[in-house]
Amino acid sequence: MMLLETKKLSRRFGGLTAVDGVDFSLPEGQVHALIGPNGAGKSTFVGMVSGRIRASEGEVWFDGKNVTPLPAHKRIRCGMAYTFQITAIYARLTLFDNVALALGSRNEEEVQAVLERVGLTDRVDQIAGTLSYGHQRLLEIAMGVAQNPRLLILDEPTQGLAESEIEGFKKLIDRLKADTTILLIEHNMDVVMSLADAITVLETGRVLASGAPEQIQTDPRVQDAYLGT
Numbered sequence: 001m002m003l004l005e006t007k008k009l010s011r012r013f014g015g016l017t018a019v020d021g022v023d024f025s026l027p028e029g030q031v032h033a034l035i036g037p038n039g040a041g042k043s044t045f046v047g048m049v050s051g052r053i054r055a056s057e058g059e060v061w062f063d064g065k066n067v068t069p070l071p072a073h074k075r076i077r078c079g080m081a082y083t084f085q086i087t088a089i090y091a092r093l094t095l096f097d098n099v100a101l102a103l104g105s106r107n108e109e110e111v112q113a114v115l116e117r118v119g120l121t122d123r124v125d126q127i128a129g130t131l132s133y134g135h136q137r138l139l140e141i142a143m144g145v146a147q148n149p150r151l152l153i154l155d156e157p158t159q160g161l162a163e164s165e166i167e168g169f170k171k172l173i174d175r176l177k178a179d180t181t182i183l184l185i186e187h188n189m190d191v192v193m194s195l196a197d198a199i200t201v202l203e204t205g206r207v208l209a210s211g212a213p214e215q216i217q218t219d220p221r222v223q224d225a226y227l228g229t
């Protein structure tokens with residue numbers, strides 16, 4: 001069964017159709033990468049999936065249920081977690097307090113277990129705002145993971161990361177994919193090719209191509225429009 005499906009999902013902003021009738025499906029257990037040039041509609045699409053952006057038309061189905069009418073907080077309760085393109089951590093609080101807020105529990109073992117999953121256990125008492133940019137992004141993912149989601153949506157998680165941090169990020173996703181389905185918006189093709197089970201290419205709001213990484217990589221339309229090869 002599909003964990004996530006969208007049916008003819010569209011969003012208009014005034015005269016601009018940012019997402020245009022997208023049919024998409026994501027089976028449980030996969031890492032699915034959403035790629036495409038800037039302005040293709042990727043963030044708008046996942047915004048509609050998570051419920052932060054209202055659809056103009058079409059439907060979002062999650063775990064066999066039509067969640068289109070549900071606001072974002074109710075979709076979180078259904079098992080969706082979303083990390084923003086902009087860091088959304090509490091900069092003045094410790095890592096412990098940040099994760100405790102996301103968990104809704106101050107149980108030390110639970111907080112440590114979440115930090116362990118992203119490799120930040122040794123910084124539990126550090127003030128989040130004093131972390132490096134890369135570590136702040138990991139904390140952000142930790143806060144999504146704390147909700148123990150069935151679907152984790154990451155919007156450009158490697159943006160602004162150093163090469164060494166990107167390697168750490170790839171290992172993190174490898175660990176997380178064992179028990180979480182992941183929808184990943186990503187520009188770095190090396191990251192996409194090493195992590196994704198399937199890829200969807202968006203262009204001007206429409207699906208240009210969708211399939212296995214090998215298929216996408218060799219698709220002439222994708223190469224013309226996006227990969228620049």
Ligand code: ADP
Nearest residue numbers: 013016018036037038039040041042043044045
């Ligand atoms: P991507 O994430 O692929 O770069 P976006 O989903 O952010 O693309 O944007 C798709 C298109 O919709 C762009 O042309 C963008 O300018 C436009 N857009 C996005 N959000 C809004 C908004 N709130 N109001 C008006 N236009 C928007």
Ligand code: MG
Nearest residue numbers: 042043044085
């Ligand atoms: Mg975007």
